[in-house]
Amino acid sequence: MEKPLPYDKTSPKSIEAYAKKLLNKSLYDVLGSEIKQTYKGKGKLGQALEELYFQYMPNSKSEPDFVEAGVELKTSPLKKITRGLVSKERLVFNIIDYKKEHLQEFRKSNFWRKNHLLLLMFFLHDAEKIDLEYLFKIITLWEFPAEDLKIIKDDWEKIISKIKEGKAHEISEGDTLYLGACTKGANRESLTSQPFSSVMAMQRAFSLKSKYLNFIIEKYFAGEKFKINQKGYDKILGDDYSFHESSVRYQKLDLEDVEPVVKSIKDYRQGETFEDLVLRRFSKHYGKTEKVLIKELGIKETNAKHKYSLIAKAIMGVRKGKEIEEFEKADMIMKTIRLENSGTLKESMSFAQIKFKEIIHESWEDSYWFNTITKRFFFVVFQKNENGELELKKVMFWTMPYYDIETAKKFWEDTKKKIKNDDYQHFIKASDDRIFHIRPKAINSKDLMETPSGRMEKKKCYWLNALYIKQVIS
DNA sequence: GCATGATCATGC
DNA sequence: GCATGATCATGC
Numbered sequence: 001m002e003k004p005l006p007y008d009k010t011s012p013k014s015i016e017a018y019a020k021k022l023l024n025k026s027l028y029d030v031l032g033s034e035i036k037q038t039y040k041g042k043g044k045l046g047q048a049l050e051e052l053y054f055q056y057m058p059n060s061k062s063e064p065d066f067v068e069a070g071v072e073l074k075t076s077p078l079k080k081i082t083r084g085l086v087s088k089e090r091l092v093f094n095i096i097d098y099k100k101e102h103l104q105e106f107r108k109s110n111f112w113r114k115n116h117l118l119l120l121m122f123f124l125h126d127a128e129k130i131d132l133e134y135l136f137k138i139i140t141l142w143e144f145p146a147e148d149l150k151i152i153k154d155d156w157e158k159i160i161s162k163i164k165e166g167k168a169h170e171i172s173e174g175d176t177l178y179l180g181a182c183t184k185g186a187n188r189e190s191l192t193s194q195p196f197s198s199v200m201a202m203q204r205a206f207s208l209k210s211k212y213l214n215f216i217i218e219k220y221f222a223g224e225k226f227k228i229n230q231k232g233y234d235k236i237l238g239d240d241y242s243f244h245e246s247s248v249r250y251q252k253l254d255l256e257d258v259e260p261v262v263k264s265i266k267d268y269r270q271g272e273t274f275e276d277l278v279l280r281r282f283s284k285h286y287g288k289t290e291k292v293l294i295k296e297l298g299i300k301e302t303n304a305k306h307k308y309s310l311i312a313k314a315i316m317g318v319r320k321g322k323e324i325e326e327f328e329k330a331d332m333i334m335k336t337i338r339l340e341n342s343g344t345l346k347e348s349m350s351f352a353q354i355k356f357k358e359i360i361h362e363s364w365e366d367s368y369w370f371n372t373i374t375k376r377f378f379f380v381v382f383q384k385n386e387n388g389e390l391e392l393k394k395v396m397f398w399t400m401p402y403y404d405i406e407t408a409k410k411f412w413e414d415t416k417k418k419i420k421n422d423d424y425q426h427f428i429k430a431s432d433d434r435i436f437h438i439r440p441k442a443i444n445s446k447d448l449m450e451t452p453s454g455r456m457e458k459k460k461c462y463w464l465n466a467l468y469i470k471q472v473i474s
Numbered sequence: 475g476c477a478t479g480a481t482c483a484t485g486c
Numbered sequence: 487g488c489a490t491g492a493t494c495a496t497g498c
């Protein structure tokens with residue numbers, strides 16, 4: 001005879017209420033010391049929660065953990081920074097089955113069947129503790145708001161279309177906005193076959209980017225009550241795309257520093273993705289000079305160097321002083337590019353400083369450079385006309401192709417090796433490589449940074465060659 | 475015309 | 487005080 005469960009397994013609310021008893025506690029606090037014997041390993045927290053706390057055995061992969069309630073349990077670590085708690089890593093969902101995931105439409109896909117209603121249990125990671133001692137800081141049911149789900153569905157479709165084109169091996173996390181396809185496997189050699197090409201592809205899982213999770217975290221601590229109302233999804237998941245009032249929107253928030261481009265799901269035209277919508281907003285302004293744009297958009301006359309970014313934000317309907325919410329969640333990088341009348345770039349594109357003492361300890365996959373270069377980019381291109389005035393030429397979204405990322409790796413390895421060898425005179429130059437170079441960037445030549453060997457060296461940074469950018473945008 | 479070293483201006 | 491986006495200056 002089975003013992004009755006301490007919660008109603010058919011009710012999401014009941015499951016959530018039972019889960020919340022763990023708030024600000026650890027599993028060890030609640031279950032006592034005897035469980036310490038059974039669970040020692042790292043990464044076993046999710047499993048321990050399922051078996052010992054919720055008292056069910058992990059079930060089939062294609063259904064949610066709590067089948068009857070349709071709830072999927074997701075644990076994920078938080079870390080402490082000065083301004084509070086943020087996500088420590090991306091949230092990883094199911095492994096993408098390249099052979100099956102493309103067979104169904106989104107609403108019947110493995111991903112959506114399993115993950116439409118999440119029970120989020122975020123805990124504070126602590127390197128000094130074992131899993132069972134981690135304190136749970138956020139426990140809540142979670143559904144994607146309509147505006148976000150629209151983007152997630154488009155992301156899913158983008159990943160699926162790459163599989164269907166036989167390009168699973170070319171998938172990059174930077175292809176999509178909120179829902180990523182992150183690598184998942186013991187190492188880079190964890191390859192698997194794909195249905196429409198003989199090329200082996202890296203194993204990947206659906207995931208949410210850390211930046212996206214930070215929005216959930218911030219809203220949770222801001223005291224927002226997340227609404228759960230799955231009926232509202234029908235309109236987003238339907239085929240007609242005739243969006244109406246959304247019933248699963250966030251309540252109005254006072255998060256001061258972001259503003260969304262899409263104020264309502266009704267802003268979309270039929271069949272349009274978020275990126276299409278952004279392109280549409282910009283295309284109306286192509287050919288206008290900087291002066292005209294500043295006047296039309298009501299931007300205060302300024303010589304500030306960031307005025308191009310102010311113009312771009314204004315076109316997207318984001319007010320001064322605010323960050324673009326969708327770009328933040330998607331961890332996307334906006335770069336403005338200025339062209340001469342001839343079409344050549346005025347300058348190469350610079351990135352962050354090389355932290356000499358850090359790079360030597362990095363591995364490629366957790367390096368600054370890999371994590372930057374695999375993001376999605378948004379380029380805003382201005383070009384000088386015959387009178388020397390800058391005109392808005394075009395905008396585009398871009399992700400570095402996978403074969404160029406291989407070059408990025410060699411470039412990064414070369415740089416790391418030279419720093420290890422204490423050689424600061426022979427970094428890769430613009431004339432050495434098609435895509436990348438290292439160059440100084442500092443206040444002046446006396447602006448120095450300490451090296452691993454304890455000397456001081458001029459500050460340098462990563463650059464993308466002007467010629468490469470030119471080829472990318474044309 | 476481009477590569478390369480150097481520096482400016484702003485905002486956090 | 488410093489990192490970053492932007493730009494200048496020089497020489498080949």
